[in-house]
Amino acid sequence: MDIDSIFKAPTAPTSKGGVKRKLISPDELYRKNARHASYEELTGRTFEVGSQGEGSSSSAKRRTVTMEEDAEDGVRDQFEGVANPEEEDEDDRFFGDGLTSDQKDILDYVDDIDPEEERFDLSAVRKMILKFEKAINKNQEMRVKYPDDPTKFMESEADLDEEIKRMMAMTQAPHHYPVLVELNTISSILSLLTHENPDIAIDAIELLKELTDEEVLSVGLEEDQEVAGSEGEAGMKVFVHGLIDQGLLDLLVQNLGRLDEEETNDRQGVFNTLAIFENLTSTEVALAETIVSKSDLLPWMMKRLKVKVFDSNKQYCSELLAILLQSSSANRKKLGELGGIDDLLQLLAAYKRKDPKDDDEIELLENLFDGLCSALAEKENKRLFLEGEGIELMVIMIKEKKMARIRAVKVLNYAMSTKAGTANCLRFVEIMGLKTLFSIFSRNGIEKLKKAYKSFSEVEEEEHLIGIMASLVRNLPLESGHRLRVVRKFVEDDYAKLERLLDLREGYEARVKALDEKIEQENKELELTQEEIEEEESVRALQRLETGLYVMQQIDLIIAHLCAENLDLDEAVERGEKESEMKLRVKTLLNRRGQSLDDIRENLQEYLDGLDVDTALAEVARTKLLAQSGSGTASEVIMAGTKGKGKAKEEEEGEIRNSSSAEEPTEEEEAALEALEAKESVQYMLSLLNQ
Secondary structure, eight states: OOOOHHHHOOOOOOOOOOOOOOOOOOOHHHHOOOGGGOOHHHSSOOOBOOOOSSOOOSOOOOOOHHHHHHHHHHOOOOTTBBSSSBBBBHHHHHHHOOOOHHHHHHHHHHHHHHGGGOOOOOHHHHHHHHHHHHHHHHHHHHHHOOTHHHHHHHHHHHHHHHHHHHHGGGGGGGGHHHHHHHHTHHHHHGGGOOSHHHHHHHHHHHHHHHHHOGGGGGTTTTTTTHHHHHHHHHHHHHHHHHHHHTTHHHHHHHHHHHHHTHHHHHHHHHHHHHHHHHHHHOOTTTEEEEEEEEHSHHHHHHHHHHHOOHHHHHHHHHHHHHHHHHHHHHHHHHHHHHHHHHHHHHHTTTSSSSSOSSHHHHHHHHHHHHHHHTTTTSHHHHHHHHTTTTHHHHHHHHHTTTTTTHHHHHHHHHHHHEEEEEEHHHHHHHHTHHHHHHHHHHHHHHHHHHHHOOTTOHEEEEEHHHHHHHHHHHHOOTTTTHEEEEEEHHHHHHHHHHHHHHHHHHHHHHHHHHHHHHHHHHHHHTTTTTTHHHHTTTHHHHHHIIIIIHHHHHHHHHHHHHHOOOTTHHHHHHOSSOOOHHHHOOOOOHEEEEOOOOHHHHHHHHHHHHHOOOOOHHHHHHHHHHHHHOOOOOOOHHHHHTTTTTTHHHHHHHHEEEEEEEEOHHHHHHHHHHHHHHHHHHHHHHHHHHH
16 A cells, blocks of 8 residues: 555645535545555545644645654644544554544545455456466576576566466466366476476476365355355366376476475475375375376385484375375275385384374374375285284384374274284284283273373274274184184183173163164154154264274174183083083173173174175175185086086186186175175174074
8 A cells, every 4th residue: 555645745725715525436436446546536635734843824835744754753633633643552653543534434445445356257367377378488588598697587587486476366266277278378387397497396386286275166155155166176176187187296296306305495395296296185086096106106205204304294295195095995005015014114113112202293103003004904915014013013012102002003903804814813812912902901001091192092992902802703713722812811810801891892882872862862853754764864873883883793793702612611511501601601791781692692683784795796706716726616617517528628628717716806806705704704603692
């Protein structure tokens, strides 16, 4: 705002009669560009100030008064109608604000008029792009013409820098992003990533970061949320896919190689580059897989994470890694192929006996654990985890009782889950992990851990411990020494661990019942019909699982497995009993709580009914696996077909057999088979409980 022009005193009017004030409408006032108009232009009247210290008034010389002069000369009440002249600041430097009531009204009106709010239409976008393209071309021309004289092209480079920053205004109109694609402005922006001046490349990175930020989609939503939001999202997707098609991913990774993080600007450039990748995944989750498959970002991040010095870029790498692994099986497999499981274990090993120094480093640790847990969803990565002595490292972390111990339990749960985690279950028992597991299951040192770490959640840890136990009883071979050692842990100390397990079950059951009562009460208050209640059933079922039903079902599976063990059945038979001591103790403990095995059966049946299994797909996987082993249904069928046939026919069938054995089950088929086996296991447990 030009303060001097507003307060400039115009020449006194020649007519003694004065000047009649001319009223100006707000529209006309706006057209006069109020921010740069003088006082007389805005109001239609003059503003006179007499020279201080001179007696004559009408013939006195007029002079321009600035706020600085007012302060110096100590002028207080020279202006007629000054608002709040008594106001003073703390240093007593100014007396009043030097503004009349009319002036204050004018300035308030002017402040309400923001030139930036002018319509950012398609024409304005095209003009901006044209200036941007001209600046790029001019800079290229000057660099080619005077390659050895920087003074000749420095001015054009400064202009280019300014135009890049002007382009950030595009964030006001994401619905116009497709224009950037139509005019091939994307290519021009990307060309700047390889500019000879790294500062220009860093400016281009910052521009891309701002343009791809998901927050720009909120622009204009107050006026028309639905339309503006959908148009902005559509424009953003067109822009992002256009960038990727033009080779954005490779260019960004290549540019990372030339940035020196010892320099402040370069370090910020690296941070902004990582932010662009995160923005892409926010725009479309599926792009996480595209980023890893079409660039070398994942190897670069793993290398960057190995740098010992902690900084914000290392922390950002860990966060982006967790994001990329979370939603893509292909990315998780790629990490394993690159040796990333071993790298993550080495990075985490640094915290087995020490805690992070601050909140940022704590976030780094959390991100590394999250990335490892995501990676362990893949069968091959479980094997790599085992080979990298991941089980041993997690057990050590639990024993050391540092912050890493909190997440180590979660990692063990992921590593030992599903059939693919059988080898990890065996190793866990072999390295005496049961002693550590049941020690924390008995809540040893829990209170101390709560006081030391606010992030510790006992409920979350209980869920992971139950998951580990369920994996052990499900995966360890029947009547094996490893399984026997697990069962005996529940027997020792007069079945103390079994009692603790049933105590937990009682707590989770109470939570589920409380939720059921709440849901029933809400249904009555809302007067929902039976049809409306059924529509909400899927949501309610998810709420029940999250509240504790799933954990309770896992506990019941463990109890069912324990009841099926014939650990001391021979001795029980000699005493004239038909059930093992373990099953009898389970019944006794349940009776004390007013429950019975019928409650276990009912809960497991509900769990069984909720399992959605594609039986046909599972059988295809099972047939392929049997054929690979050279035995079972597929082989028997093939061998049966060869009986009584000639040698040529046998050779033909042999080729078919070899072809069949070479075929691997797909991921979908393996998942279906695993679900089917889990269902069959529950059915078997139910049959044993019914005996």
